[in-house]
Amino acid sequence: MVPKWLIRTALHTGFWGASYIVLLIYFSREYDLSSIDFIYTGLFHISIIAGVYSNLYLLLPHFFNRKKYLAYLFLFLVNLSLVTVFNDLLFSRFIDFFLPGYYFISYYSLFDIFIFHFTYVVLTTLIKLSQSWFELNRSRKEMAELQAEKADAELKALKYQVNPHFLFNTLNGIYSLAMKKSDITPDAIMKLSDIMRYILYEVNEEKVPLKKEMDILRKYMDLEKMRLDKPWEVELNIAGSLSKLKIAPLMLLPLMENCFKHGGRDESGVFRMRFDIEAKGTEIHVETFNLLKEESREMKEES
Numbered sequence: 001m002v003p004k005w006l007i008r009t010a011l012h013t014g015f016w017g018a019s020y021i022v023l024l025i026y027f028s029r030e031y032d033l034s035s036i037d038f039i040y041t042g043l044f045h046i047s048i049i050a051g052v053y054s055n056l057y058l059l060l061p062h063f064f065n066r067k068k069y070l071a072y073l074f075l076f077l078v079n080l081s082l083v084t085v086f087n088d089l090l091f092s093r094f095i096d097f098f099l100p101g102y103y104f105i106s107y108y109s110l111f112d113i114f115i116f117h118f119t120y121v122v123l124t125t126l127i128k129l130s131q132s133w134f135e136l137n138r139s140r141k142e143m144a145e146l147q148a149e150k151a152d153a154e155l156k157a158l159k160y161q162v163n164p165h166f167l168f169n170t171l172n173g174i175y176s177l178a179m180k181k182s183d184i185t186p187d188a189i190m191k192l193s194d195i196m197r198y199i200l201y202e203v204n205e206e207k208v209p210l211k212k213e214m215d216i217l218r219k220y221m222d223l224e225k226m227r228l229d230k231p232w233e234v235e236l237n238i239a240g241s242l243s244k245l246k247i248a249p250l251m252l253l254p255l256m257e258n259c260f261k262h263g264g265r266d267e268s269g270v271f272r273m274r275f276d277i278e279a280k281g282t283e284i285h286v287e288t289f290n291l292l293k294e295e296s297r298e299m300k301e302e303s
Helices: 004-027 035-064 069-098 110-179 185-201 210-227 253-262 294-302
Strands: 232-239 271-280 283-290
Touching: 004 035, 035 069, 035 110, 069 110, 110 185, 110 210, 185 210, 210 232, 210 253, 210 271, 253 271, 253 283
Parallel strands: 232 271
Antiparallel strands: 271 283
């Protein structure tokens, strides 16, 4: 992978190389280029480069990006004025000390020179802001993708956790029925088969119809009621229209499983559990109720 600094250096070099060629053609007064044209164009770029980079690396990050727009505008004009004056002094006074053998004639007024610098600084500012905007959008997109991947990984982890846990608990329940030689054991096995078919073939989908999830909850509730000794009062209440709603698979099953796992009986010996689901527009509201087992209540009091 090519380092970012190398790409950035290549882009800057390409920009200034193109700029040099354009200004060289613009500044030359004759079709045949002379050495003085090359020197003049190179020297003219000194003030332009100074104005551009002082704006890109000082003014933009410290003022514009921090939303100090008035201060930025003031310093922006100061920067342009300074490099314009420097450019004029460079050709009118300083150049004789470095290149005494050449005689430069300035064809441009201070205003013309200011416009040159203004054009470059504004152009590079727009390029920089556009680049920052694209990088920000890319970062947001990458962040959204990472969050989606994280959510997907968490959901898959939940599924992998639920599947064996649910299976072992349900098999234990059916085993209890078989030991009692219950007539409902075959029906319990069929319901478990339907649930396992759903777990194996449906949960790979990102979203499933809520009605399907409700069917699985009903079958799981039936399995648990078969396992429980009467008396019990177990309710699954559904309100609102579920026909158009979808949900991530196996999101509700752990809630119901915990209600049965930690559920207990009241003073009269009745096992009580209620599972309420209400659809409100695109939202799903779930409320559960169960009594605590005696050992669960003792553990809660100790903690």
